[in-house]
Amino acid sequence: xxVCTEDWRNATVAIIFNPIGGSAxxxxxxxxxxxxxxxxxxxxxxxxxAEPNSATELARQAQVSGVRLIIAVGGDGTADGVAEGIIxxxxxxxxxxxxxxxxxxxxxxxxxxxxxxxxxxxxxxxQPIDLMQLDYINCQGLVKRRYLLVGIGFGDMTDAISNxxxxxxxxxxxxxxxxxxxxxxxxxxxxxYDIASSDRTFNERGSSLFVLNVPPKQMPLIARGCNAADGLxxxxxxxxSSFYRLGKMAARYVIGSHEQSHDYFxxxxxxxVIQLDTPAIPNLDGDPGExxxxxxxxxxxxxxxxxLAA
Numbered sequence: 001x002x003v004c005t006e007d008w009r010n011a012t013v014a015i016i017f018n019p020i021g022g023s024a025x026x027x028x029x030x031x032x033x034x035x036x037x038x039x040x041x042x043x044x045x046x047x048x049x050a051e052p053n054s055a056t057e058l059a060r061q062a063q064v065s066g067v068r069l070i071i072a073v074g075g076d077g078t079a080d081g082v083a084e085g086i087i088x089x090x091x092x093x094x095x096x097x098x099x100x101x102x103x104x105x106x107x108x109x110x111x112x113x114x115x116x117x118x119x120x121x122x123x124x125x126x127q128p129i130d131l132m133q134l135d136y137i138n139c140q141g142l143v144k145r146r147y148l149l150v151g152i153g154f155g156d157m158t159d160a161i162s163n164x165x166x167x168x169x170x171x172x173x174x175x176x177x178x179x180x181x182x183x184x185x186x187x188x189x190x191x192x193y194d195i196a197s198s199d200r201t202f203n204e205r206g207s208s209l210f211v212l213n214v215p216p217k218q219m220p221l222i223a224r225g226c227n228a229a230d231g232l233x234x235x236x237x238x239x240x241s242s243f244y245r246l247g248k249m250a251a252r253y254v255i256g257s258h259e260q261s262h263d264y265f266x267x268x269x270x271x272x273v274i275q276l277d278t279p280a281i282p283n284l285d286g287d288p289g290e291x292x293x294x295x296x297x298x299x300x301x302x303x304x305x306x307x308l309a310a
Contacts, residue, residue: 008122011069012042014062016055016082018074018098019047028114029073032096035118048078059085059093067091069121069307075099076150076285083131083304084147092126092305101286103150107214107228108308123310128302129228132213136295139279146284148213149228152297153283154191154276155208155238193237194275197267204265208238211272211297223266231301233272237265271298 013036017029033043044067048054055072059082062070071094072082079095086093096117097105105111112120132148193209195202212223212234223234240263273296282289 008068009040010042012044012065012067014044014046014058014065014067014070016046016048016058016062016070016072016074016078018055018078028096028098031114032071032073032118035114036121039118039122048074048081053081053084055081056085058082063089063091069094071096071121073098075101076103077287079104080146080148080285083149083306087131087147087300087303090305092307094121094307099286101216103216103286104214104228106217107150120310121307124307126305127229127308129304129306129308130213130231131300131303132211132233133298133300134284134295135298136282136290136292138290138292144290146289147300147303148285150214150216150285151210151212152295153208153210154193154280155189155206191280192277195235195267196273196275197269198271202265202267204237204239206237206239206265209274210234210236210238211274212236213299222264225268229302231299232268232270233297233299235267235269235272239263239265271296273297 015029015032029045033045036043044062044065046058046062048058055074055078059070059072063086069092070082070086072079073096075097076099078099079093082093094117095102095105096114097111102111109120129149132151134146134148134152136144136146138144190205190207191209192203192205195204210222212226214228215223215226215234223236226234274294276293279291279293281291282295
């Protein structure tokens with residue numbers, strides 16, 4: 001039996017698990033619980049349901065119960081839900097990748113083994129991390145709110161990610177996204193975006209728009225300087241709309257090659273208001289949202305604390 005340091009002995013940790021995540025496996029949860037308990041840590045395992053915001057409610061319940069740490073096991077949607085549940089509290093969280101792309105976790109530490117993840121939890125310090133607060137009006141005229149760790153996207157290229165079939169994702173993983181992006185490049189459609197910040201307004205036309213807290217690992221240079229702890233949003237409009245240029249762009253994403261600056265419009269601000277020419281369904285951290293043509297996005301600096309490195 002391994003012995004935990006005094007700081008963690010008899011501590012209670014909550015694991016919030018999405019059983020239908022792209023790479024979710026019950027065996028992984030069992031190994032994670034066993035590894036934590038080997039250090040004398042008490043583990044409470046909570047499974048999300050199909051109900052909206054179940055991860056958020058479970059995180060709130062766990063925080064109120066006084067757990068030392070909440071671990072989200074799932075994709076970015078599960079991590080977003082847990083983060084929303086602890087906004088403004090002193091309870092930190094960890095993220096064990098259990099989705100298809102795991103965009104937030106992969107930006108910082110990739111796909112760790114259970115052993116490496118537990119070592120990071122035991123020896124790491126929670127870091128203050130920004131959240132994106134999204135307020136938008138859906139097609140029924142209702143004002144909605146979401147909290148996101150990674151980003152928001154509009155356009156055919158982002159639709160290819162959010163509309164990927166879950167069954168296919170579980171079989172071939174991220175390759176499902178690349179196939180969808182290649183198909184999207186065949187018949188690209190443009191949107192016009194009216195973008196307002198605190199100091200000026202912009203009118204841009206392009207095939208895709210992104211607002212990012214951290215850049216996905218497949219697009220590390222799409223938003224230069226983008227990080228999750230500066231209190232700023234990074235907006236990128238992909239101006240390219242031809243099959244040839246979009247195809248080259250998709251190929252660069254796949255092989256990790258340098259992006260081409262003339263294909264993009266970039267902006268960094270704390271808050272943005274975006275108006276689309278026609279309603280579109282946004283990609284919210286890899287999942288489809290509700291159709292909208294108006295949204296306000298705000299960077300909430302240091303909204304949560306997340307263990308990211310030992």
